[in-house]
Amino acid sequence: MHAWPASEVPALPGEGRDLQIHDTATGGLVALDPGPVARIYVCGITPYDATHMGHAATYNAFDLVQRVWLDTKRQVHYVQNVTDVDDPLLERAERDGVDWVGLAEQETALFREDMTALRMLPPRHYIGAVEAIPGIVPLVERLRDAGAAYELEGDVYFSVESDPNFGKVSNLDAAAMRLLSAERGGDPDRPGKKNPLDPMLWMAAREGEPSWDGGSLGQGRPGWHIECVAIALDHLGMGFDVQGGGSDLAFPHHEMGASHAQVLTGEFPMAKAYVHAGMVALDGEKMSKSKGNLVFVSKLRRDGVDPAAIRLALLAHHYRADWEWTDTVLADAVARLENWRAAVSRPDGPSAEALVEEIREALAHDLDAPAALAAVDRWAALQREAGGTDEGAPGVVSRTVDALLGVAL
Template structure:
């Protein structure tokens, strides 16, 4: 599966700072010091509907991570999946009377177009669950051989008790885990499971559903968590720098994935940092496909909204914060974009050397994009009120905003 085109990242004078970021597993900030190649895995979409603002906010956060690392002169090995076979996708295809694979490709292509428009840097590998199946099956078989998986009426489950570190990503108690498991695709009430929290590794073929050869597992399709584990281990290995996604993935997805990988390899932890973006609400409730309260990036673009303004609207909120999308949020971003573009359109201006340092410092401090935007605002106000004599300043500001914030002026 192919990703989307990469926008050019302008080179800046000097060098950025190492990223200090909040780690969900430890509950506090840690400073990441990757090697020459920083490694990041971000969980992708289940493509049964278009990209909404909540998705965009999540991928914007991890795009900033890439840009901070690139500014430190590192390479970035970024991997993202697409869950192109799953219950919600199959249910939507059946509801609409369309082929599930065609629906997945249609929505994945729209996602690519949205990411391109928003100048999100693409992953090096963009892998669908279906194409990952040949690598998933041996991992499930290995978990079974290790005594960490068992069969129940043809399905194969992972035993959470096989991992002594289970629970160290989310730090939730059993009652909270059971509740979230039921809400987020698990089946804690299924009779016969060794532990209600045990997640599905391989689902045996059901009538009317797609299935694949699972070797000794029989025909079926993979569970959600093992999909990401197989892709991450294949392309990044254990101990990569960041496992990322929305905060709704902390449990069960990232907790279970970590346990799968740790049992498979005997190593701990799967990732050095677990980083999670906040949720975006509309009309007082979290944007959700199940609730239908969505603002789609593609519809905003069709309505003539500049993608740079959409991106600025996302950047105005700290990535870990829960916030609400409103018409005013978008209007503020449109106004800010116009102000910035006017400021950099002049032939000279106030010195921008300090501004670049401020942007770098803000982003290195747990991706504090709002602070970075405020710094650019100050420079733009100074440009408007008093101007300056630095002939290179507007160009430096334009390149810095592009390179570090992904906003083309």
């Protein structure tokens, strides 16, 4: 599966800052010091309805991570999946009377278009669950043969008790885990499971649903968590720098995935930092496909909204914060974009050296994009009120905003 084209990232003078970022597992900031190649895995979409502002906010956060690392002259090995076979996709296809494969391809193509418009840097590897199945089957077989998985009516489940470090990503108690498991794709009440929290690794073929040859596992399809584990281990290995996604993925998805990988490899942890973006709401409720309260990037673009303004609307909120999309949020972003473009359109202006370092410092401290935006606002205000004599300053500001914030002025 191919990703989307990359926009050019301007090189900036001086040196970038190493990233400190909030780690869900430890509950505090961790200083990341990757080698020459920083490694990041971000969970992708299930392509039955893309791309709403919750998606965009999540991928914007991890785009900033990439940009901070690139500014330190590192390479970035970024991997993202597409869950192109799963119950919600099949249910939507059946509801609409369309082929599930065609639906997945259509929505994935739209996602690519949205990411390109928003200037999100693409992953090096963009992998669909279906194409990953040949690598998933051997992992499930290894877990089963090691006694870390068991069969139940043809399905194969992972035993969470096989991982002594289970629970160290989300740090939730058993009651909270069971509740979230039921809400987020698990089946804690299924009779016969060794532990209600045990997640499915391989689902035996169901009538009328797609299935693949699972070797000794029989016909079926993979569970959600093992999909990402297979892709991450194949392309990044253990101990990669950042596992990313929305905050609703901390449990069960990232918790279960970490346990799968840790049992498979005997190593801990799977990732050095588990980083989670906040949720975006509309009319007081979290945007979700089940509720239908979605604001789509593609719809805003069709309505003539500049993608740079959409990106500024995302950047105005700290990535870990839960926030609400409103008409005012968008109007403020449109006004900010106009103000910034007017400021950099002049041939000279106030010196931008301090601004570059202020933006770097803000982003290096847990991706504080609102502080970075405020710094540019102050420079633009000086430009508007007093101007300046530095002929190169507007160009430096424009390149910095592009390189570090992904906004083309």
